[in-house]
Amino acid sequence: MSSAMEEGAPTNTTGYLELLAEVLEDGVLTDDEAASLASLARTYSLSREQVHAAHRGFLLALAHKAIEDGKVTRDERRELLAAAQAIGFTDGIVKAVLDEARTALAEQRGKGCLPLPDLWLHGDPLRIGEGVAFTGCDELLRARLEGRAQAFGLRVTGSVSRKTAVLVTDGVDPYTTKAQAAREFKTRIVAPEVFAELVHYVQPAKTGTDRTPAETAPSPTPTTTAPMAATTTVSTLPAPGPTIRAWARANGLPVGVRGRLATETVNAYAAAHRLDMDPTGDTAARNP
Incomplete structure (x- = not known):
């Protein structure tokens, strides 16, 4: 789960994130799976704040994957909503992580934009995100x-x-x-x-x-x-x-x-x- 680490998950939550990705593969978190996650968090001595950061990093990594092709499908949004609800977030977190992912992607793509030529006849240029x-x-x-x-x-x-x-x-x-x-x-x-x-x-x-x-x-x-x-x-x-x-x-x-x-x-x-x-x-x- 290196992508989740890049999005703010603590470095000592790698094992926890691997289990989280595995149990949420079907979009459902059972009581037994939740108990296994809690047990693993205690094993790694993860604080509540570290678990929260790991969960958010996990969702943000999913959001980055969803917006890679420029659009978020219904299935991708449904997957994000299901994952967010399973780990205790409200639905509003989905919009937040998608907006954050879009902003980051726009900034990354913006670095590769070509300058307008001296003779530009097409009015206002198009901008990333339009x-x-x-x-x-x-x-x-x-x-x-x-x-x-x-x-x-x-x-x-x-x-x-x-x-x-x-x-x-x-x-x-x-x-x-x-x-x-x-x-x-x-x-x-x-x-x-x-x-x-x-x-x-x-x-x-x-x-x-x-x-x-x-x-x-x-x-x-x-x-x-x-x-x-x-x-x-x-x-x-x-x-x-x-x-x-x-x-x-x-x-x-x-x-x-x-x-x-x-x-x-x-x-x-x-x-x-x-x-x-x-x-x-x-x-x-x-x-x-």
Whole structure:
């Protein structure tokens, strides 16, 4: 039980922890097993405080194991709850050790984060611990990106909420439940290739007043690629012709094969080509 030792269990509780792991393997602590643990504690002359520290170290080691892959399954949470109850803790200890384990893992991963490049066009960087959601996308590409997101310390969620950092989509169907929720919550929407860049340069979790260069520097002048980092509300203009749609795809912007285009997409096309959009969706050259 070296992992429990690393989490605060006293060094003289090794034998006790080995027995504890054995008797809790099935998630149940019988009266006989409890008596055996108490007897072993007396044999090693363990104080009440040392036993308590051993129990907490044991739970924290389980919590570290549970969050290694970036998510805690129902079975893992159930195992933690059962172990906590068996050794006399209240259910609240489970949240405490999971939060502590997540914080430690985030700090460890944060040490390996790459600095943002000088030319960074994707707005606020993603940070370890933030939630991301996916909709659409090629299945293999999506699985690969989800795996990378979890490996870099991001949380992959099954829905979009106010706390979701980004929604990743290829834009083929802009009216999925997640896409509509993202527009409602003004969640950033990015294309898969942009998300891959965001994950590659994921930044440490925020602590206190920590701010990245991207957050303290003046906002960059909009470019044809910048809107990829933020697509929110949907335009009320009629759908423009295929020119804008083709341009958006070529520049990595999420766009559907039909239906209305996002306001930001239309504006980005106009800015890139120095054009004004008229209400019919046609383009007119801006006067010099």
